[in-house]
Amino acid sequence: MRYTCLFLLGVCGFASGCGRCCETPRTSSSSGTASSVSTEDFSCCEVEPSRSSVLTKAGATVTHDVDLKLVKLDGLLDALKAQTGKVVVMDVWATFCVPCKKEFPRLVKLHEEHAKDGLVCMSLSVDDKEDNSAALTFLKSKQAGFANFLIDERAQVWQNHFALKGVPAVFIWDRAGKQVARFDGDDPDNQFTYDQVEKKVAELVQAK
Numbered sequence: 001m002r003y004t005c006l007f008l009l010g011v012c013g014f015a016s017g018c019g020r021c022c023e024t025p026r027t028s029s030s031s032g033t034a035s036s037v038s039t040e041d042f043s044c045c046e047v048e049p050s051r052s053s054v055l056t057k058a059g060a061t062v063t064h065d066v067d068l069k070l071v072k073l074d075g076l077l078d079a080l081k082a083q084t085g086k087v088v089v090m091d092v093w094a095t096f097c098v099p100c101k102k103e104f105p106r107l108v109k110l111h112e113e114h115a116k117d118g119l120v121c122m123s124l125s126v127d128d129k130e131d132n133s134a135a136l137t138f139l140k141s142k143q144a145g146f147a148n149f150l151i152d153e154r155a156q157v158w159q160n161h162f163a164l165k166g167v168p169a170v171f172i173w174d175r176a177g178k179q180v181a182r183f184d185g186d187d188p189d190n191q192f193t194y195d196q197v198e199k200k201v202a203e204l205v206q207a208k
Helices: 016-020 039-044 073-081 098-117 129-141 155-162 194-206
Strands: 005-008 046-055 061-071 087-093 119-125 147-151 169-173 179-184
Touching (some): 061 073, 073 119, 073 147, 073 155, 087 098, 087 194, 098 119, 098 194, 129 147, 169 194
Parallel strands (some): 061 147
Antiparallel strands (some): 046 061, 087 169, 169 179
């Protein structure tokens, strides 16, 4: 991921250099503040789930349930906390970020290879909630059969919480629920690759 879409904190939206990797720059339109949403509440705000199938090399058809859930920051944190005991990888992305979409299949690959080892993959879209259909279409096309969230907050809310300027970004938590790694493009001279993500995941899933 050589480029990153940088968000300006506040009403300015995106840094001027964002056009290098974004198809259509957008800013968050949600004006609400963070409020608690329990994991039980997700069903009332999710985009209608869909099922998609893929034919494996062995000729077997694997069906994936793909959905996208709108969530406030507190609800996202609840969902992460609920995975204590497992290794968690959360990919923060957006449909307008080309590097995000290019590398997204690597997250799907991690899920397919290591779910049996106690790995939980999640994706967090920072698109406008009005663009949830486009985000869901992309997730379906990538067979993203794991927990997918779209954060229903102003950009400044999630940026401040994660100390993150923009996307793409990947966060990893160990089985104790401790964040042990983060990969982002905030430093233009220190861009990450998914090879680094995969290496860290391999270390954590092997450590029982």
